[in-house]
Amino acid sequence: MSSEQWIKGVKVLPLKLLPNERGRLMEVQRADDPDFPGFAQAYITSTFPGVIKAWYKHQVQMDQITIVKGLLKLVLFDEREDSPTQGKVDIIILGELAPKLVQIPPEIWHGFQAIGQEETFALHLNSVAFNHETPDEERIPYNSDKIPYQW
Numbered sequence: 001m002s003s004e005q006w007i008k009g010v011k012v013l014p015l016k017l018l019p020n021e022r023g024r025l026m027e028v029q030r031a032d033d034p035d036f037p038g039f040a041q042a043y044i045t046s047t048f049p050g051v052i053k054a055w056y057k058h059q060v061q062m063d064q065i066t067i068v069k070g071l072l073k074l075v076l077f078d079e080r081e082d083s084p085t086q087g088k089v090d091i092i093i094l095g096e097l098a099p100k101l102v103q104i105p106p107e108i109w110h111g112f113q114a115i116g117q118e119e120t121f122a123l124h125l126n127s128v129a130f131n132h133e134t135p136d137e138e139r140i141p142y143n144s145d146k147i148p149y150q151w
Contacts, residue, residue, distance in 0.1 A: 054111020
């Protein structure tokens with residue numbers, strides 16, 4: 001899908017999944033990739049089937065998310081007043097067999113739900129390391145009326 005179809009600034013990049021007789025290799029990101037923004041923190045989260053983790057937004061941080069194991073529905077919402085995609089909701093399905101890296105720019109609300117029958121493991125590459133004293137994170141409940149999406 002071309003980047004013009006997504007919320008402005010969001011990139012959905014296909015990843016290489018290279019199977020061989022010993023298993024698989026999935027290349028997530030390289031410093032010489034044209035879309036490499038750099039990152040300050042890498043971590044993995046797990047989400048149990050059906051669990052919703054939403055909504056989050058950052059003022060400075062770019063989030064990058066890919067799936068290591070399982071299936072995830074990632075939902076994005078653009079409320080930026082100066083954005084040509086203001087009010088747009090994007091739904092992106094991420095899974096281990098058709099790997100993608102989603103780059104979420106600052107100020108985009110996002111959340112996700114594990115779909116399928118197994119625990120989902122996501123790799124997060126954040127452009128800013130989390131600071132417990134002054135977190136660059138705003139949260140609202142998953143069922144907030146502020147976002148025109150029902151889980």
